[in-house]
Amino acid sequence: MITVENLSKYFSDKKRGVIKAVDDVSFQCKPGEVYGLLGPNGAGKTTTLRLLSTVLRPDSGKVSICDYDVINQSSEVRQHIGFLSGDTGLYRRLSGREILRYFAALYGLKNHQFKQRLDEIVELLEIGSYLDTKTDKLSTGQKQRISIARSVIHNPPVLILDEPTAGLDIIASKSIIDFISRARGNGKTILFSTHVMREAERLCDRIGIIHEGKIKLQGTVSEIRAQFTTDDLEHIFFKAVGMEPPAI
Amino acid sequence: MKLSNVFVVYNKEFLDVIRDRRTLFSMILLPIIVFPVMTLGLGGVIAGQMEKMEHRSSPVVVLGSSNSPEIIAALRQNDGLQIIDSIHDRGVAERMLADHAIQAVLLVPDHFNLDVETSDSETSKLSIWYDKSDAESELVERKLRRSLQDFRTTVVESALLERGIPVELLMPFEISSENQASSSQMAGAVLGMLLPYMVILLTMTGSTYSAIDMTAGEKERGTMETLLVCPASRLELVLGKFLTTMTAGMITAILAVVSMSVTVFAPGSMLMSGMAGEAQIAIDPMTIVVAFILLIPVAALIAAVLIAVAINARSYKEAQSYVYPIIILVIFPALASILPGVEADVRMAFIPLVNVSLILKNAFIGIFDWHLIGLAFFSSFVYAAFAIFIAVRIFQRESVLLRI
Incomplete structure (x- = not known):
């Protein structure tokens, strides 16, 4: 369960002054639900997800993940989330197994727990054939699967995915989409950011359209469509942020 | 933690x-x-190079060689020096030194005189020109100087002998240094x-x-x-x-x-x-x-x-x-x-x-x-x-x- 209330984060920039990267954002995501933060580059998606994953500290507002507070219980929060982004890298001189063992140890898994969890993940993500290959020898899709395995090695109840398909081809993207669908089926709480409308449409139970740090609109896909008398999410997006949709 | x-x-x-x-x-x-690499390789190369230079016969032009055949004869005793007395022009000698064709030039003044009683500061002065930026030229300068000092000692000793003065007078005591470090x-x-x-x-x-x-x-x-x-x-x-x-x-x-x-x-x-x-x-x-x-x-x-x-x-x-x-x-x-x-x-x-x-x-x-x-x-x-x-x-x- 993720609860975000009036979350704000400001950055100061020498040229542009104070930037409100996240401005009074509130939303909720329940177990078994996929919440999609939809917005263009620079809208505040990544900053929001970093605030939730405790990498950044909020300036105001309250965030709780599985009833743990991101500021005062950041270590517990980190223990309960799996984080993955599109530009997540891997240690190229290590094999998938070595990377997974490293993160399992950091998440406090005992050796037998790691072995058991690894067996489950290898089967689920079909990574067994290249698990012992150094990751710089793997294809992009294979690397992405190892990254997914890394993010769920401790079997977290909450997944925070920052544009996880960015820069991937359709086959590699498919592995992510399938993974998200399966995780939802297993009752995970999934927060997902994207700027790809179709992905949001297909995967998300609820969507928040974010622009210039603010959530402009949120609800289920059908609720949003009903408000705008159009099925085209792209048109809805432009209207929500106060812009004219493209002519073609 | x-x-x-x-x-x-x-x-x-x-x-x-x-x-x-x-x-x-x-x-x-x-x-x-x-x-x-530093000590055996590079060090060895430098040491070898130094030894080669030490034993090589290096060309030296003597200007005014006819002014003192005794000096020429003394210098020819040193195998490390190859004495050239066929060049008489200062400019040519200077150019040769600059081009590293020779390693040093010895200038013997006109009317060079070995007799202390009749010579003056001009006629008893030998000059060595060398190139201090060139390690070999520096070495040759030392060789030349050593040969000339030896020759000077011989001249002094024979003058003292002629006057019936014991040579030991020149050396009332000796100095010896001993390295005490192991x-x-x-x-x-x-x-x-x-x-x-x-x-x-x-x-x-x-x-x-x-x-x-x-x-x-x-x-x-x-x-x-x-x-x-x-x-x-x-x-x-x-x-x-x-x-x-x-x-x-x-x-x-x-x-x-x-x-x-x-x-x-x-x-x-x-x-x-x-x-x-x-x-x-x-x-x-x-x-x-x-x-x-x-x-x-x-x-x-x-x-x-x-x-x-x-x-x-x-x-x-x-x-x-x-x-x-x-x-x-x-x-x-x-x-x-x-x-x-x-x-x-x-x-x-x-x-x-x-x-x-x-x-x-x-x-x-x-x-x-x-x-x-x-x-x-x-x-x-x-x-x-x-x-x-x-x-x-x-x-x-x-x-x-x-x-x-």
């Missing part, structure tokens, strides 16, 4: 480091090969000058790549964020990375000490043959103990500073440009062992790197001041702890970690 997390990070980073060819080169190969002390003095400097520098080069790879490299590859969202604290992450860097530095330093000792004592080493003859050289085992004790805080200090600096960079390349000035900052204090007149004392014991450099120099000549060794050890650790504290603080800054 969970120590187990520090060791998890340490084990992973060390595995990563020893699989990196660049790190392996600077950590293991460089300290092993640098001393043999060959082991002399070897220690040379090692004590070179080794602290080289070891400190190599500790730096050995730890640089791993420090950059684990900080800026991790940001560049996009693995930093995943590390930051795992439950390990920033302190645990920094300590794990710091210990890996320190280990890399220590391995380099230990290999450097071993390689240098083997090289220096190897038969045929120029260092030894030049100064201690064939003597048996033994290093006090306590010297090695002190060297290792002091290398620990040196490696710690260097590792902590490198981590604190490299974490600020966004990429490997940027980190390298930040680290180069640090190499210079390390070289200067490390040079303290080479500077004459700089000695270890209580004040120096508090100056990072200078302290270790000077104390190691003393250790090699058998001086073990435990008070200073203790001060240097603890002060270096305090500096290292401070640098780690700074590194942890930097690791907590959002802008540094996430390139905001």
